[in-house]
Amino acid sequence: MRVAVPVFPGSNCDHDALHACGTVMGWDTRAVWHQESRLPEGTELVFVPGGFSYGDYLRCGAIAALSPIMADVRRFAEAGGLVLGVCNGFQILCEAGLLPGALLRNASLRFIHRTVHLRVERADLPFTSALKPGQVFAVPIAHAEGNFELDDAELADLEARGGVAFRYCAPDGRTGEAFVPNGSSHGIAGIVNTRGNVLGMMPHPERAVEPAMGGVGGLGIFESLARTFATA
Amino acid sequence: MKVRVLVSLKPGILDPQGKAVEHGLAELGFEAAQVRIGKLIELEVSAGDAAQARAQVQAMCEKLLVNPVMEKAQVEVLG
Incomplete structure (x- = not known):
């Protein structure tokens, strides 16, 4: 599987993404500078990493979203390519x-x-x-802007179409305001687009893929991707 | 032409910064409610008249300066 990790000035989780996809999963993983206008030939997954692209100037992710590489990421996503955005990567998406x-x-x-x-x-x-539906997994968060917001009508639509991929919860799976670290609407931690090929999440699965990291709660997402590509 | 854009959070959006400042003011003995924090962006554009300048900056707001999910903007042409 070939993975592209776009790198922006101020990205600082790009190496975490490269390590998880390249070293741990053994995928052909390439860092792609934001000034590039094309993703590497044959890219099957784009992992937009976390960090503080452009110093979070104006709004988190606002400037990175305009980078040359993001125009190709958009084309890639519109053609059905898989895009995973974590933390600042979620903000950029x-x-x-x-x-x-x-x-x-x-x-x-x-x-x-x-x-x-x-x-x-x-x-x-x-x-x-x-x-599995309802399964609980543990992963780290590290953010100051992770409070997901959408107007009430759109939030209802998002819920109705199953756009919420992950919700903050207690270790036993209970949900509720007490378990939401950042004030996020409906305890939303990650969402997916209608087509199901673009996923954004604030927590960092790539930082929980080896016991030495303190846990392997994030592995399920990478194993899912591996399964997807094995059957593709 | 000089243009000023006032970006503020939409009414329903929680503003934790505003809330924190409100608490700070209360600590000082001031009474203030509904404190909201926004941004001021000043820029210069080449335009024949104020209407043109406003149209240009409104387009900038739509494309970049404002995130309509959470913000609204007020454009003021200073001349």
Whole structure:
């Protein structure tokens, strides 16, 4: 499987993504500078990494969304290619219009870095097929702007079409405001587009793929992708 | 022409920064409610008249300066 990791000025989780996809999963993984106008030939997954692209100037992800490489990521996504955006990568996909909504400042105003539990709401996606509906997994978050916001009508549509992929929860899977670290609407941690090929999430699955990292809760997403490509 | 764009959060959007400032003001003994924090963007454009300048900047708002999910903008042509 060939993976492209777009790198923007201020990306700082690009090496985490390269390590998880390249070293841990053994995929042909390439970093692609944001000034490039084309993804590598044969790219099957684009992993938009976390960080602070362009210093979060104007709004998180707003400037990166306009980079030359993002025009090709958009074409790739429109052709059905798989795109995974994590943290700042999620913010970039929202700003690029590939996913609905926006990520606002955490309700606490604080940068939060800790392990959270996520409940799988969609186990039928190319990113989640190795997981089970309702399964709980632990992954770290590290963000100051992860408070997902969408107007009420669109939020209802998102829920109705099964656009919520992951929700923050207790270790036993219970959901509720008490388990939402950042004030996110409906406890949303990750969403998917209508077609099911573009997924954005604030937590970092690529930072939980080896025991030495403190846990392997994120592996399920990579194993799902491996399964998707094995059967493609 | 000089143009000023005032970007503010839409009414229903929670503004934790505004809330924090509201608490700070209360600590100082001031009474203030509904504190909201926005952004001010000033820029210069080449335009024949104010209407043209406004149209140009409104297009900029739609494409980049404002995220309509959470923000609204007020464009003021200063001349």
